[in-house]
Amino acid sequence: MTVVVEGRAITRDYLVPGSLTRKAKTVHAVKGISFAVERGKTLAIVGESGSGKSTLARIIALIDPASGGELRIEGQPVDIASQRLTREMRSKVQMVFQNPYGSLNPRQKIGDVLMEPLLLNTDTPAAERRRRAEEMLVKVGLPVEVFNRYPHMFSGGQRQRIAIARALMLKPTLLVLDEPVSALDLSVQAQVLNLLADLQAEFNLAYVFISHDLSVVRYIADDVLVMNKGEAVEQGTREAVFAAPSHPYTRELFAATPITDVEAIRARVARRQALRAATI
Amino acid sequence: MSILNIRNLTVRFATSTGSFTAVDGIDVRVDKGEVLAIVGESGSGKSVSMLAAMGLLPDTATVTADEMTFDGQNLLAMSPRDRRRIIGREITMIFQEPIASLNPSFTAGYQIEEVLRYNAGMSKRDARARALELFKQVGIPEPEEKLKSYPHQMSGGQCQRVMIAMAIATGPRLLIADEPTTALDVTIQKQILDLLMKLQEQTGMALILITHDMGVVAETADRVQVQYKGKKMEEADVLSLFEAPKHPYTRALLSALPENATGDRLPTVSSFMVEPEVKV
Ligand SMILES: Nc1ncnc2c1ncn2[C@@H]1O[C@H](COP(=O)(O)OP(=O)(O)OP(=O)(O)O)[C@@H](O)[C@H]1O
Ligand SMILES: Nc1ncnc2c1ncn2[C@@H]1O[C@H](COP(=O)(O)OP(=O)(O)OP(=O)(O)O)[C@@H](O)[C@H]1O
Ligand SMILES: [Mg+2]
Ligand SMILES: [Mg+2]
Numbered sequence: 001m002t003v004v005v006e007g008r009a010i011t012r013d014y015l016v017p018g019s020l021t022r023k024a025k026t027v028h029a030v031k032g033i034s035f036a037v038e039r040g041k042t043l044a045i046v047g048e049s050g051s052g053k054s055t056l057a058r059i060i061a062l063i064d065p066a067s068g069g070e071l072r073i074e075g076q077p078v079d080i081a082s083q084r085l086t087r088e089m090r091s092k093v094q095m096v097f098q099n100p101y102g103s104l105n106p107r108q109k110i111g112d113v114l115m116e117p118l119l120l121n122t123d124t125p126a127a128e129r130r131r132r133a134e135e136m137l138v139k140v141g142l143p144v145e146v147f148n149r150y151p152h153m154f155s156g157g158q159r160q161r162i163a164i165a166r167a168l169m170l171k172p173t174l175l176v177l178d179e180p181v182s183a184l185d186l187s188v189q190a191q192v193l194n195l196l197a198d199l200q201a202e203f204n205l206a207y208v209f210i211s212h213d214l215s216v217v218r219y220i221a222d223d224v225l226v227m228n229k230g231e232a233v234e235q236g237t238r239e240a241v242f243a244a245p246s247h248p249y250t251r252e253l254f255a256a257t258p259i260t261d262v263e264a265i266r267a268r269v270a271r272r273q274a275l276r277a278a279t280i
Numbered sequence: 281m282s283i284l285n286i287r288n289l290t291v292r293f294a295t296s297t298g299s300f301t302a303v304d305g306i307d308v309r310v311d312k313g314e315v316l317a318i319v320g321e322s323g324s325g326k327s328v329s330m331l332a333a334m335g336l337l338p339d340t341a342t343v344t345a346d347e348m349t350f351d352g353q354n355l356l357a358m359s360p361r362d363r364r365r366i367i368g369r370e371i372t373m374i375f376q377e378p379i380a381s382l383n384p385s386f387t388a389g390y391q392i393e394e395v396l397r398y399n400a401g402m403s404k405r406d407a408r409a410r411a412l413e414l415f416k417q418v419g420i421p422e423p424e425e426k427l428k429s430y431p432h433q434m435s436g437g438q439c440q441r442v443m444i445a446m447a448i449a450t451g452p453r454l455l456i457a458d459e460p461t462t463a464l465d466v467t468i469q470k471q472i473l474d475l476l477m478k479l480q481e482q483t484g485m486a487l488i489l490i491t492h493d494m495g496v497v498a499e500t501a502d503r504v505q506v507q508y509k510g511k512k513m514e515e516a517d518v519l520s521l522f523e524a525p526k527h528p529y530t531r532a533l534l535s536a537l538p539e540n541a542t543g544d545r546l547p548t549v550s551s552f553m554v555e556p557e558v559k560v
Contacts, residue, residue, distance in 0.1 A: 019428070048465050053435075098436045098463065149295065161322075182462040185319070253465065260522060265498050272481075276313065
């Protein structure tokens with residue numbers, strides 16, 4: 001088993017500059033998290049909003065530096081604050097951002113969005129770049145006709161699939177996905193999750209997968225890390241975490257998951273009708 | 281009594297490859313005090329139809345409808361000035377991509393205070409106090425601190441709650457919420473849905489909730505409308521929909537829940553629908 005990415009006691013502080021009306025302060029967004037992801041495996045990170053998931057994701061994806069701790073990619077210590085990334089390292093690790101719209105250049109056509117990583121990081125000839133971009137579009141469930149459209153011409157879920165397609169263009173070893181399916185309806189979500197599973201099997205990809213949807217996590221994860229206020233409050237295999245969640249926050253997560261039980265709907269509808277009758 | 285009534289809405293976009301019909305003869309009706317959920321696959325025209333009602337589509341869009349009224353007033357024939365008196369005050373919208381909808385150059389507090397001053401006519405001082413109250417209501421941690429923060433200094437879920445606070449700030453009579461809880465974990469999602477439902481019950485506002493989460497539908501909606509490829513497939517009260525979904529697409533939506541995975545494949549809608557693919 002080869003470990004693709006490993007973090008040891010990773011921390012991240014944000015300095016919030018002061019102004020006339022307030023003092024400068026430090027936010028401790030990630031407070032010493034350790035983890036390892038093996039080739040072909042998926043680590044899911046769940047946790048409350050603001051608990052530091054995206055912050056940790058950007059560190060793992062080599063976009064932001066950590067404030068402390070050590071990050072290793074395939075055994076090599078990597079610190080983007082002190083070393084320049086090689087083209088090879090850059091293509092190995094890719095990220096899908098939580099906010100797909102903000103991560104797409106509004107003036108760049110979708111075809112160019114997909115071909116750009118190949119242009120910048122590889123010596124793939126133009127015709128081949130185009131062929132691979134078209135192939136990827138189809139894989140994420142979009143027709144090739146959209147090649148010349150701009151990002152604003154897509155729906156939320158379509159843009160999210162474009163962001164996923166872009167991250168896959170370089171056939172990375174490690175893919176960090178920040179809420180990649182949260183804007184997708186169940187059918188497209190299933191299509192994307194199936195695609196991710198296929199690619200993982202085909203290329204032995206490692207995933208770090210951030211999600212707040214426990215049913216998705218249960219489907220995709222090998223290991224689960226639960227974050228709360230910058231700390232890992234629970235960490236283990238999917239089976240262990242789902243069978244016996246030990247931290248109160250994890251249990252709260254399970255309890256708050258909405259239910260589609262017909263009896264519960266019936267009770268709620270009756271309550272609303274009574275309320276409406278009372279106010280008329 | 282309907283508050284919003286749209287009949288036979290069609291939206292076409294001019295694109296480089298010709299005209300594209302995003303919404304194809306859809307009716308949307310919501311009554312005073314009612315919660316209407318709109319569900320449907322990605323790209324089926326959910327956001328575009330609501331943006332059409334708000335008059336917020338780009339110039340490349342052609343909007344036609346047999347009727348489009350808000351509380352009996354014809355939105356189509358209205359002068360832009362009259363329309364502005366309604367949009368943003370009486371009808372507000374929580375946009376699908378919250379981070380992209382906030383202005384990165386201003387603090388969250390400044391942006392919500394502007395809404396309160398210009399759309400609710402409040403004084404600077406009242407607006408400041410009300411903004412803090414709203415931030416507390418939507419459960420933003422350290423609300424005083426976050427009022428002074430810029431969007432990039434907040435997490436995805438925190439930005440989403442800022443957008444929600446802005447949308448409820450003016451006490452609208454119709455709130456259109458486009459995937460309002462996608463960036464939130466289930467515990468905060470529950471808190472936001474409870475808040476919206478409480479507001480709805482207290483003020484009698486109507487709520488249109490666009491979501492792909494059938495759990496959210498089960499826990500909030502009175503009536504549900506199902507869209508597929510720009511058309512309305514099914515409309516039913518919430519109980520009938522879950523008890524006996526009529527249309528194959530609705531059944532597919534309900535069975536595409538990840539907990540229904542067979543082996544390691546997730547069912548997708550195409551495994552239920554036998555229909556020729558329509559061009560996107
Ligand atoms: N640039 C920044 N400056 C100051 N504070 C920041 C900055 N970026 C994030 N934070 C704070 O750090 C904390 C963690 O943010 P992060 O975006 O990692 O959360 P998250 O777990 O991804 O949440 P969500 O589920 O809402 O996306 C939050 O409280 C946020 O306000
Ligand atoms: N400005 C535009 N120009 C051309 N096509 C557009 C434009 N805006 C939207 N579309 C197309 O209109 C269709 C409907 O988009 P819409 O955003 O309403 O989908 P949606 O149902 O909200 O999907 P999602 O669940 O993914 O958000 C999509 O196929 C999209 O590509
Ligand atoms: Mg985040
Ligand atoms: Mg949409």
